[in-house]
Amino acid sequence: MKLVIKCKDCREENKVPNYARDRVNYAKKFGDKFELNCKKCNKTNEYHVDDIRAENYRLGEIITNRIIVLVIVSVISIILMIAFWGSPISWSFILLPIATLFFFKNNDSKKQLNFNKHKMKGRIPTSGLKR
Structure with a gap:
């Protein structure tokens, strides 16, 4: 599974710079908000962990x-x-x-569905999240 995010300006898919198995672990390790520079339009935008989408490899x-x-x-x-x-x-x-x-591990769609199904919004914030 790979993690991608769409640029807010040009809608180009960009690879997320870090990897985690789910959004909660991603937020704990890297914070719930992050900045990403688009490869196509070269603009930097701020994204929330919930903006990340997991996809299967082609x-x-x-x-x-x-x-x-x-x-x-x-x-x-x-x-x-x-x-x-x-x-x-x-x-x-x-x-x-x-x-x-x-x-060799196969392309696991179960992990992808699990990542995309569970969002951070609406959860009670914990003290372990970075800001």
């Missing part, structure tokens, strides 16, 4: 992320295989990139 972004992870794991497994060449365990490092594909 197919191209998922494929790109998986390829990057697969390449990194493959390089590490080749290095480990060369380092442990004489040992029978060296051939098990070939299976590491294949296992990575199966355990």
Whole structure:
């Protein structure tokens, strides 16, 4: 899931600079209001945590992320295989990139729906929020 916000002036979607699993944790860590500079119109506006929207990654972004992870794991497994060449365990490092594909976390729409459903407005303010 990625966090985006629409510019108040040009309506362009911009990526939120920080990440949290929900709005409450975002507000606790980074404050309930923040400023963001739009990439398209280059104007800075102030936004509230409730203005953030969670979206699923697009197919191209998922494929790109998986390829990057697969390449990194493959390089590490080749290095480990060369380092442990004489040992029978060296051939098990070939299976590491294949296992990575199966355990790679899928695009989780449940997290996205949870983030978008719970808003901060109307909640009782706690002392843990930054301003």
